[in-house]
Amino acid sequence: MPELLTKLSFQGHVELLLASPDRDTGLEKRKVPEARLSFTGMEGDCHGGLTRKSDSRMLKQYKRNTEVRNSRQLSILSAEELAEVAETMGIPAVKPEWVGANLVLSGIPDLTLLPPSTRLQFPSGAMVVVDAENHPCRYPADIIAKHHPEQKKGFVAAAMHKRGVVGWVEAEGLIRMGDSVTIWIPPQRIYAHV
Numbered sequence: 001m002p003e004l005l006t007k008l009s010f011q012g013h014v015e016l017l018l019a020s021p022d023r024d025t026g027l028e029k030r031k032v033p034e035a036r037l038s039f040t041g042m043e044g045d046c047h048g049g050l051t052r053k054s055d056s057r058m059l060k061q062y063k064r065n066t067e068v069r070n071s072r073q074l075s076i077l078s079a080e081e082l083a084e085v086a087e088t089m090g091i092p093a094v095k096p097e098w099v100g101a102n103l104v105l106s107g108i109p110d111l112t113l114l115p116p117s118t119r120l121q122f123p124s125g126a127m128v129v130v131d132a133e134n135h136p137c138r139y140p141a142d143i144i145a146k147h148h149p150e151q152k153k154g155f156v157a158a159a160m161h162k163r164g165v166v167g168w169v170e171a172e173g174l175i176r177m178g179d180s181v182t183i184w185i186p187p188q189r190i191y192a193h194v
Helices: 079-089 138-147
Strands: 006-019 034-038 051-053 067-069 074-078 103-106 119-121 127-133 165-171 173-176 180-185
Touching (some): 074 079
Parallel strands (some): 074 103
Antiparallel strands (some): 006 103, 074 165, 127 165
């Protein structure tokens, strides 16, 4: 009999929702009070879609620009981890809109370390499935450097294992700032043949 997902005893909260319809400015998103999640992602955001073009993360599996399933519809970050990254960098704040966030949550310890297949459930019934950790890259680093050239440590080093996760929409619904988030964790095992 398969093991069931385990509901964690704590709940997170939605601190911010952000979207950008323009892929060219997709990292610098704007705040929105609510967002509709559909099977293609967050409505009105440039990273939505059922499919996307493969990129440098997938070069071992596909030629660049191969059409693949979009498991990166949403970028989900932790308010607490963003504060830790800013402190490590020696700057007042790392704003979520600088790093391509769609959803900023609070109250979830080590959000970036949530395992793949974790479910994030919202009061409307909307459900987001975590695909993987979102590793820090140079694009947000360039934006932060424009705002804070005096930083003591670079974004990529400071944000390692604190850049959040990416995920996809499993059930549609509306999410709002202030919503609670229920966390469902899948069974954990270590694959011994790596």
